[in-house]
Amino acid sequence: MAEAAGVAAESLAGCRARAARTVLDQVVLPGEELLLPDQEDGEGSGGAGERPLRLNATARSRGRVVCGPGLRRCGDRLLVTKCGRLRHKEPGSGSGGGVYWVDSQQKRYVPVKGDHVIGIVTAKSGDIFKVDVGGSEPASLSYLAFEGATKRNRPNVQLTRGAVLLLQVSTWAFQVGDLIYGQFVVANKDMEPEMVCIDSCGRANGMGVIGQDGLLFKVTLGLIRKLLAPDCEILQEVGKLYPLEIVFGMNGRIWVKAKTIQQTLILANILEACEHMTADQRKQIFSRLAES
Amino acid sequence: MAFLDFRGGSGRVQIVSKRRATCGRHSWSPRVGACVLRTHLVRKRALLGGSNKPRLHVGSRAMEGAMQTESKIRADSRTEPGPRGPGCSLRHFACEQNLLSRPDGSASFLQGDTSVLAGVYGPAEVKISKEIFNKATLEVILRPKTGLPGVAEKSRERLIRNTCEAVVLGALHPRTSITVVLQVVSDAGSLLACCLNAACMALVDAGVPMRALFCGVTCALDSDGTLMLDPTAKQEKEARAVLTFALDSVERKLLMSTTKGLYSDAELQQCLAAAQTASTHVFRFYRESLQRRYSKS
Numbered sequence: 001m002a003e004a005a006g007v008a009a010e011s012l013a014g015c016r017a018r019a020a021r022t023v024l025d026q027v028v029l030p031g032e033e034l035l036l037p038d039q040e041d042g043e044g045s046g047g048a049g050e051r052p053l054r055l056n057a058t059a060r061s062r063g064r065v066v067c068g069p070g071l072r073r074c075g076d077r078l079l080v081t082k083c084g085r086l087r088h089k090e091p092g093s094g095s096g097g098g099v100y101w102v103d104s105q106q107k108r109y110v111p112v113k114g115d116h117v118i119g120i121v122t123a124k125s126g127d128i129f130k131v132d133v134g135g136s137e138p139a140s141l142s143y144l145a146f147e148g149a150t151k152r153n154r155p156n157v158q159l160t161r162g163a164v165l166l167l168q169v170s171t172w173a174f175q176v177g178d179l180i181y182g183q184f185v186v187a188n189k190d191m192e193p194e195m196v197c198i199d200s201c202g203r204a205n206g207m208g209v210i211g212q213d214g215l216l217f218k219v220t221l222g223l224i225r226k227l228l229a230p231d232c233e234i235l236q237e238v239g240k241l242y243p244l245e246i247v248f249g250m251n252g253r254i255w256v257k258a259k260t261i262q263q264t265l266i267l268a269n270i271l272e273a274c275e276h277m278t279a280d281q282r283k284q285i286f287s288r289l290a291e292s
Numbered sequence: 293m294a295f296l297d298f299r300g301g302s303g304r305v306q307i308v309s310k311r312r313a314t315c316g317r318h319s320w321s322p323r324v325g326a327c328v329l330r331t332h333l334v335r336k337r338a339l340l341g342g343s344n345k346p347r348l349h350v351g352s353r354a355m356e357g358a359m360q361t362e363s364k365i366r367a368d369s370r371t372e373p374g375p376r377g378p379g380c381s382l383r384h385f386a387c388e389q390n391l392l393s394r395p396d397g398s399a400s401f402l403q404g405d406t407s408v409l410a411g412v413y414g415p416a417e418v419k420i421s422k423e424i425f426n427k428a429t430l431e432v433i434l435r436p437k438t439g440l441p442g443v444a445e446k447s448r449e450r451l452i453r454n455t456c457e458a459v460v461l462g463a464l465h466p467r468t469s470i471t472v473v474l475q476v477v478s479d480a481g482s483l484l485a486c487c488l489n490a491a492c493m494a495l496v497d498a499g500v501p502m503r504a505l506f507c508g509v510t511c512a513l514d515s516d517g518t519l520m521l522d523p524t525a526k527q528e529k530e531a532r533a534v535l536t537f538a539l540d541s542v543e544r545k546l547l548m549s550t551t552k553g554l555y556s557d558a559e560l561q562q563c564l565a566a567a568q569t570a571s572t573h574v575f576r577f578y579r580e581s582l583q584r585r586y587s588k589s
Contacts, residue, residue, distance in 0.1 A: 136418070
């Protein structure tokens, strides 16, 4: 029994909180507690979690640390709630202690304010459209939340941008079943999510109804974040392959349109397979496609 | 082949026990055994075409070192070469994540010959009649291998649901539903513990926020008081008491216990202590399995 107790104590000791700094970019599991940098000196000296009393109450030099997805504040520590890699971003302008978050692989989307998503219009009731965004409830979209739309004036606006994105915003031509690209203005756990197709200045900025044809397919959220990262080469390579239009929604949905159906399907397959391919395999496939 | 083929019949059992019997006869080091298992896996994965999608991780029997402490709990009085070698109390584990395309999270957990497949959907829409205003509605559906679900399945569903509710942070997703669907693929003892492990891995795969991980461990007490961890179906039938515990990963606290049979108070404490020690190995296996999964991305 004594040895069993010894083993148990050793295993429990391994569960004590670790400094967040030491586990950056490592896999963390739900239930682990992390210490923020300004709490670490106490752990070293006490060994049992004692912290020296600070006479100076404003000794926190770090400032505010932002707790991102996958982490919860638990007392003065961070509790990990999802499995994934712990990441940290240094504060840009020196205020605050930066952001900590967990990079996890997920398929199900949870609405977050400010995210740009692709939704499918499922119902129209009075002045509100119900849009399915892949979350637990449909988001609501007001008919006035488009550029230049007023109760009387219903313009047919066309927007052209660069070579990649071409969206036609027509406020009244859309019906149930259409695709909408918009952003959330209200998205929290207690309220129904609301989205708009207009930014804070009142301009559409690429949002609105997504045109006819094309293909909508679903990928994991991690792949979308990878493709939307500023230094992603996949997108540049895909752009060199065929002329295309592509829209990424943070809810895991991608809409793609190329000249022919076959090209569209090829692009969709490449993007879905990108998640599991290494860079070399990808380059091989692109070179093979470019030849044919 | 045995670990990857879930549709095996009696032939599969023979393959599995043959490998273990050869391992058990020589005193092999845990690392050697693990290498044998892993190279087999690598070869199989190469045959599958190099796709990284199925994440199969086989738990090695590298628990022999720590199991020395349990030698007095486990009096190995068996003479026939059973499915596990001397000195090792838990059967082989294997876990595969993200194997189903429809659910938000899925996992398959094998313990010896017992295998359970779990799928998690959530946080998703919930019927108005079932919604709870301040937390998520957790539902567990357990389907037996054959036949319609009966009262035993309902009772196990309730136990698994209570365990999951203690661990899942439902308050972050009020008025949503999180559904765990479990399918028994093969039952060779310790079914409830295997279901709990599969449910935990599937919840982690789905990204449902949790305050800790949990695992299930089954103990059996036979007529002369010997404690056996992770009993097979035969051992469970012959035992005088079978106890299943669900333990959490933070402090090995007890989340759920269900017992059947006759046992004394001291025996209960002994079983609980043994289960807590065994859960360390299960959690270590979870950690290795998840680290392997994230190392590929």
